[in-house]
Amino acid sequence: MLSAVKRKRIRVSKVKRLSRSPVTTFFLAFMLFVVGVFMALPMVYAVVSAFKPMEEFFVFPPRFFVINPTTDNFILMGQLMSSMWVSFERYLFNTLFVSGLSTLIYTFIAVLASYPLAKHRFPGSKVIRELIVTALMFTSAVTGVAQYIILARLRLINTYGALLLPSLASTMGVFLCMQNLTLVPDEMLESGKIDGAGEYRIWWSLVVPNIKPVVATIVIFQFQSVWNQTGHHLIFNEALKPLATALSQITSAGISRAGAGAAASLLLMIPPILVFIISQGKVMETMVNSGIKG
Amino acid sequence: MIKSTNRKPRPMSLERKTKWFGWVFMAPWLLGLIYFFIIPFASSFIYSINFVTIGETGLDYEFLGLKNYAYMLQEDASFVRDVVGEVKNVLTQVPIILIYSIFVALLLNQKFPGRLFARSLFFIPVIIASGLVIQIIQKDLFANTNMRADESSIFQIGLISEILGNLNFASDLINIITTAVAQIFDLSWKSGVQILLFLSALQRIPPTYYEVASVEGANAWDAFWKITFPVLSPSCLLVGVYTIVDSFTSQTNPVMKNIITRFNEVKYGYASASAIIYFIVIGAFLGAVMLLARKRVHYT
Numbered sequence: 191m192l193s194a195v196k197r198k199r200i201r202v203s204k205v206k207r208l209s210r211s212p213v214t215t216f217f218l219a220f221m222l223f224v225v226g227v228f229m230a231l232p233m234v235y236a237v238v239s240a241f242k243p244m245e246e247f248f249v250f251p252p253r254f255f256v257i258n259p260t261t262d263n264f265i266l267m268g269q270l271m272s273s274m275w276v277s278f279e280r281y282l283f284n285t286l287f288v289s290g291l292s293t294l295i296y297t298f299i300a301v302l303a304s305y306p307l308a309k310h311r312f313p314g315s316k317v318i319r320e321l322i323v324t325a326l327m328f329t330s331a332v333t334g335v336a337q338y339i340i341l342a343r344l345r346l347i348n349t350y351g352a353l354l355l356p357s358l359a360s361t362m363g364v365f366l367c368m369q370n371l372t373l374v375p376d377e378m379l380e381s382g383k384i385d386g387a388g389e390y391r392i393w394w395s396l397v398v399p400n401i402k403p404v405v406a407t408i409v410i411f412q413f414q415s416v417w418n419q420t421g422h423h424l425i426f427n428e429a430l431k432p433l434a435t436a437l438s439q440i441t442s443a444g445i446s447r448a449g450a451g452a453a454a455s456l457l458l459m460i461p462p463i464l465v466f467i468i469s470q471g472k473v474m475e476t477m478v479n480s481g482i483k484g
Numbered sequence: 485m486i487k488s489t490n491r492k493p494r495p496m497s498l499e500r501k502t503k504w505f506g507w508v509f510m511a512p513w514l515l516g517l518i519y520f521f522i523i524p525f526a527s528s529f530i531y532s533i534n535f536v537t538i539g540e541t542g543l544d545y546e547f548l549g550l551k552n553y554a555y556m557l558q559e560d561a562s563f564v565r566d567v568v569g570e571v572k573n574v575l576t577q578v579p580i581i582l583i584y585s586i587f588v589a590l591l592l593n594q595k596f597p598g599r600l601f602a603r604s605l606f607f608i609p610v611i612i613a614s615g616l617v618i619q620i621i622q623k624d625l626f627a628n629t630n631m632r633a634d635e636s637s638i639f640q641i642g643l644i645s646e647i648l649g650n651l652n653f654a655s656d657l658i659n660i661i662t663t664a665v666a667q668i669f670d671l672s673w674k675s676g677v678q679i680l681l682f683l684s685a686l687q688r689i690p691p692t693y694y695e696v697a698s699v700e701g702a703n704a705w706d707a708f709w710k711i712t713f714p715v716l717s718p719s720c721l722l723v724g725v726y727t728i729v730d731s732f733t734s735q736t737n738p739v740m741k742n743i744i745t746r747f748n749e750v751k752y753g754y755a756s757a758s759a760i761i762y763f764i765v766i767g768a769f770l771g772a773v774m775l776l777a778r779k780r781v782h783y784t
């Protein structure tokens with residue numbers, strides 16, 4: 191019995207990184223709690239608002255919490271959606287298809303491209319690295335017109351491609367990946383080369399596992415940005431429009447749709463949050479056992 | 485292609501092989517970059533030296549030379565003023581955002597029950613603040629309240645001051661509290677991505693470093709400055725660059741708003757010219773930051 195306790199205690203002290211006084215621990219926990227409350231408030235507000243009956247939106251002074259929670263907003267939203275001639279499922283499919291595909295392809299090509307950029311020296315690599323930072327600054331708001339013309343020439347307007355292809359040219363993921371790869375020791379990659387691994391094998395078995403947290407971050411970024419795309423000016427066929435456009439149409443009717451709008455915004459938040467939780471969970475699980483030896 | 489440049493017919497050298505692989509690895513992404521960044525970039529430069537109108541077959545150009553630029557710098561008083569204001573804004577905000585997000589990332593990197601939940605909580609502002617959700621919330625939920633123009637202050641400050649007022653707090657104290665709350669709130673809304681980036685950097689620090697430190701008798705404070713901070717410094721630069729670019733190109737700042745409005749008014753030439761000047765300013769700013777940081781960053 192006693193020895194069991196002892197063994198347990200030893201294990202605990204092994205897991206614990208550094209001794210910290212209870213006061214510090216309490217202080218840290220308290221800070222986290224305070225800041226966490228701040229972060230949670232808008233989320234709570236969004237959830238609460240989605241269940242507010244119509245009258246409570248107009249109460250003065252405005253109230254934070256709901257008095258008589260109701261699901262009317264969701265029902266109204268459902269009615270509005272079903273009165274459109276394209277079904278809800280169709281919009282949902284469009285968005286999920288485009289954001290899912292874009293995330294998959296982009297993560298793959300961004301991690302692939304960042305490896306030679308960070309680890310190889312060849313003519314032109316410096317120019318491309320500089321270009322990446324330039325492209326970060328030159329946002330889509332500015333290149334929008336020229337992009338539209340290119341999409342039109344490629345005959346991609348009014349197809350999924352109009353949403354998908356420009357999102358694959360994003361430089362943010364490559365930038366993040368490249369910067370993180372500079373921290374992976376060259377010796378590790380060289381050891382792979384000495385063991386006879388080809389470039390592809392090195393990339394897949396040495397590079398990718400070592401930058402998993404960043405890969406997860408790219409997945410989140412990409413999914414989130416494509417998910418929010420409305421693409422009003424790129425897609426005119428109602429059956430191909432993403433969910434975000436459809437839901438913004440609901441709320442464009444003004445204040446009378448406040449409740450339905452709140453319900454819609456709550457609905458729109460869920461998938462990115464799920465993607466975040468899944469990918470972060472994966473990262474935490476894998477990073478526990480695989481310490482990188484620097 | 486390789487064979488023709490290779491004078492002696494022999495197997496590819498290692499150097500040549502890596503070069504070849506480099507281009508193959510980059511090809512899919514590079515193709516996208518050319519189509520959706522380099523060509524648009526070049527065409528916005530062409531717009532900027534022309535008077536652009538929409539004609540029947542596409543865009544019609546009328547060559548102006550540098551007149552767009554001259555007009556912007558000499559006659560358009562608001563442009564220069566807005567750019568200077570934005571530079572000041574970024575100078576004050578970025579350090580605060582960096583310190584705050586390192587702090588929160590350190591907290592979230594501790595082992596405690598529910599840390600996945602806590603992490604998601606800190607990322608939620610990013611999800612809400614980008615795209616449609618914020619528009620819906622702003623447009624509908626706050627249509628009847630006095631919202632500040634700043635997008636990040638989604639939460640009503642009026643509510644807090646009202647509650648405090650009911651509790652008979654002095655009005656000065658209420659002001660201090662509400663400003664502090666508003667600022668912390670703005671800060672936490674702008675730091676979601678940064679926290680995530682620092683977290684991913686922290687996860688790369690091998691636990692053995694800390695074990696060695698604790699064997700050597702270091703306390704948490706020493707461990708932070710001797711291990712965590714040096715390892716984080718390259719990420720500081722990365723996050724710094726991200727934050728600078730993000731705040732300069734946020735679509736809510738006056739300069740970007742101006743540029744976007746001009747585009748919507750079909751003044752493509754003038755809008756492109758102001759965009760190019762603005763990005764030269766951002767580029768110079770980033771260059772200065774990188775130059776300053778290069779000496780202080782540790783690469784392992």
